[in-house]
Amino acid sequence: MLNTTTTEKERRNFLKNLGAGSLAALAFPSFAYTKPDEIQKLTSHSAPDEKYWEQVKKQFAVPSNLIMLNAANLCPAPAPVNLKVSESLTGLSKDVSFQYRKQFTEDRKLAISALAQFTGVSPDEIGITRNTSESNNIIVNGFDLKPGDEIILWDQNHPSNGLAWEQRAKRYGFSVVKVSVPGNPQSVADLVKPFIDAITPKTKLIGFSHISNTSGIALPANLICEMARNKNVLTLVDGAQSFGAVDLDLKAMACDFYTGSTHKWFMGPLENGILYVKKENMAKLWPNIVSVGWKDDTLSVDEKYCALGQRNDATLAGISDTVKFHQTIGKKQIQARIFSLNNYLKDQIKSNIPSITFITPISDEFSAGITNINLPGKKPSEVAQKLYELHGIATAPTGGIRIAPHIYNTMSDIDKLVKALGSLSA
Numbered sequence: 267m268l269n270t271t272t273t274e275k276e277r278r279n280f281l282k283n284l285g286a287g288s289l290a291a292l293a294f295p296s297f298a299y300t301k302p303d304e305i306q307k308l309t310s311h312s313a314p315d316e317k318y319w320e321q322v323k324k325q326f327a328v329p330s331n332l333i334m335l336n337a338a339n340l341c342p343a344p345a346p347v348n349l350k351v352s353e354s355l356t357g358l359s360k361d362v363s364f365q366y367r368k369q370f371t372e373d374r375k376l377a378i379s380a381l382a383q384f385t386g387v388s389p390d391e392i393g394i395t396r397n398t399s400e401s402n403n404i405i406v407n408g409f410d411l412k413p414g415d416e417i418i419l420w421d422q423n424h425p426s427n428g429l430a431w432e433q434r435a436k437r438y439g440f441s442v443v444k445v446s447v448p449g450n451p452q453s454v455a456d457l458v459k460p461f462i463d464a465i466t467p468k469t470k471l472i473g474f475s476h477i478s479n480t481s482g483i484a485l486p487a488n489l490i491c492e493m494a495r496n497k498n499v500l501t502l503v504d505g506a507q508s509f510g511a512v513d514l515d516l517k518a519m520a521c522d523f524y525t526g527s528t529h530k531w532f533m534g535p536l537e538n539g540i541l542y543v544k545k546e547n548m549a550k551l552w553p554n555i556v557s558v559g560w561k562d563d564t565l566s567v568d569e570k571y572c573a574l575g576q577r578n579d580a581t582l583a584g585i586s587d588t589v590k591f592h593q594t595i596g597k598k599q600i601q602a603r604i605f606s607l608n609n610y611l612k613d614q615i616k617s618n619i620p621s622i623t624f625i626t627p628i629s630d631e632f633s634a635g636i637t638n639i640n641l642p643g644k645k646p647s648e649v650a651q652k653l654y655e656l657h658g659i660a661t662a663p664t665g666g667i668r669i670a671p672h673i674y675n676t677m678s679d680i681d682k683l684v685k686a687l688g689s690l691s692a
Contacts (some may be wrong), residue, residue, distance in 0.1 A: 314599060319676055322595065326674040332658045333679045338479055338507055338636050338670035339662050341533045344591050347584040351535050354583040370579035377585035378568055381540055384589050384597075385524070386515040388545065393568035394582070395539040398506040399426035401525035404541060404571050405502050406430045408552040411470060413439035418464045418499075420474040421446050422481055427473050427504045427525075441468070447483065449625070451632050454486050461490055471500045471522075477507035480665030482626030482636030484508075491520045500547065506530060509540065511604055511635045511672075513597040522547050531604075531635065531672065534588035535581035543567045600673055604635045607671040607680060611637050614684045619691055625666045638666040641691050649690055657686040 325344040328334050334342060343351070354373075357366070374394065382389040395401045403426060411417070411434075419428055421444040435442050445460040461472055472494050477484045487508075491501045500522040508514065509526030510533060516524050524542035528534030543551060545565075553560065553571050560573040592600060609630060615622050625638035641649055646663035653659040653667075659682070662668040671680065 314603075316677055319603065319673065323674050323676060325591075328674060332660065333675070333682060334660050335669050335671050335675065335679070335683060336660045336662050337511070337531050337672040338664070338668060340529055341510075341531060341672060342674065343533050343535060343584065343588070344674075346591060347534060347587045350587045351581050351584040354580040358580045367579065370582060373582040373586070374568075374579070377582050380586045380589040384514070384592065385509075385540075385542065386517045387542060390566045391542055391545055393541040393543070393566075393570075393572035394585075395525075395541050395572055396537050396574070396577070397529070397539040398424070398504060398525045398527040399539075400574075401539045401541040402426040402502070402504060403430055404554050405473075405523050405525070405551065406434055407554050408571070409471065409500075409550065410552070411435075411438055411440040414468060415440040415470050416443055416466060416468040417441075418443050418445060418461060418469055418472045420444070420461075420478075420485070422478040422483070423473065423475050424479055424504055424506060427475065427502065431473065440470075443469075447485070449481065449483075450627060451483070454489065454631070457483070457485050457632065458489050458493060462493055465494075465497055465499060469497070469499050471502060473502040473504070475504040475507065477511075477634045477636065478665075479507055479636070480625075480638070480668075482633050482638045482665075482668070484632060484634040487521065488519050491522075495520060500550075507636065508634065510534075510592065511601065513601045516542055528585060528588065532588060533591070533672070533674075535584035537578050537581055538585060541567060541571060543571070595673065603673050604671065605630050607675055607677070608633065608635060608637050610677055611669060611671065611680050611684070614680060615639065615687070618684055619688050621691055622687065635670055635672070637669045638664075639669070639687075640666045641687065644690065649687075652690055653683075653686055657682070659683055659686055 326342045327345065327348065328342055377394060378389050378392050382392045385392065395404065402424070417431060417440065419431060419442060432442050443464050445464050447460055448456050451457050472490065474485055474490065476487050487503050491503070494501045502523040503519065503521040505524050505526040507530070510531035522544045526532070526540045528538040528540070529536045548565070548567065548570065551571070555574050557573045557575040559569060561569045564570050612624070612628055621642055623640045623642065625640065626636060627633045640646065646667045649667050650661050650663040653661055669683065
């Protein structure tokens with residue numbers, strides 16, 4: 267017979283432990299956050315002060331004993347986005363009928379429209395995938411290449427825009443040419459020239475990360491794309507580290523393909539990515555996956571390349587709200603804040619811990635939201651682990667000790683990080 271007394275006691279103990287643990291601090295929506303309309307009032311200031319950004323921070327569920335500095339890998343979503351996704355998932359759990367799920371079709375249309383406006387392109391040129399890696403591989407496996415053709419890759423590309431091409435080259439016989447850029451560039455020309463010099467009459471495409479996830483170097487995408495276009499070479503820009511972090515206008519960038527994820531700097535829902543294909547290039551790209559909803563004669567990127575079968579469609583509801591969140595604060599202000607945090611971080615490290623070496627260029631002309639460093643004699647993985655265990659600071663041991671602050675961070679967070687790094691460097 268079931269011992270009901272023991273079961274009830276175990277239940278109370280479980281709830282007690284849950285209430286006292288870290289999960290309680292992360293629970294949504296038990297924290298108080300600033301409403302979007304209150305943030306909107308603050309955006310009227312031409313130069314938001316630190317009090318403003320402290321109010322922005324309240325939009326996020328990160329508890330006070332933790333500091334998230336790993337936006338290059340994964341970002342928390344703001345409260346309005348979490349709430350929208352939570353409601354959508356809860357509703358789906360109650361009713362999985364076709365009738366109920368019709369709303370996700372409209373959510374997808376709204377999300378694509380919002381993303382198109384956010385990136386400066388037509389809704390027909392934007393599709394929703396599951397992440398940057400999937401978007402990259404749609405291009406890798408869908409672009410026609412044959413023996414004798416060449417593509418140029420930056421040697422700092424993510425594997426989904428590097429190894430993926432190499433694997434396909436082994437199968438189809440085209441050539442992959444890798445280029446390097448100086449670790450400490452002195453001019454924008456230093457970052458463009460290696461790509462120009464590598465182009466030959468056989469070159470069909472240049473694939474590069476807008477911002478390196480390992481060094482933090484930011485390439486001048488507009489110039490590289492312009493140079494490639496003048497030589498009839500297509501461009502694939504991996505925007506995993508720029509989508510949501512910089513003020514994007516893909517038409518102005520003039521790239522042929524662009525990819526990104528919603529869960530990084532965009533601060534959106536998990537398991538969503540974007541794929542941009544310039545309209546005139548759709549005829550040059552084959553679909554990878556054909557499933558329900560696929561249309562051969564469509565003029566829509568989403569319908570032709572992103573019909574991926576059953577997905578977590580409930581998360582789509584949060585994409586439009588994420589765009590609204592960015593628009594409320596302002597894309598330019600978000601970029602400026604990210605640059606400001608990194609500049610302050612670099613200055614504080616140089617002033618207080620001169621033994622630390624920088625992998626990322628100091629100048630924000632050649633960098634963006636990532637600052638990568640090394641502590642002499644210390645393994646990055648050990649430093650990252652101690653920062654989290656001893657100080658509650660999340661970084662990443664990627665290419666060094668990778669620090670990626672975002673708008674949910676304050677200057678006080680940076681001060682705490684520098685103090686923690688100082689204690690670990692001794």
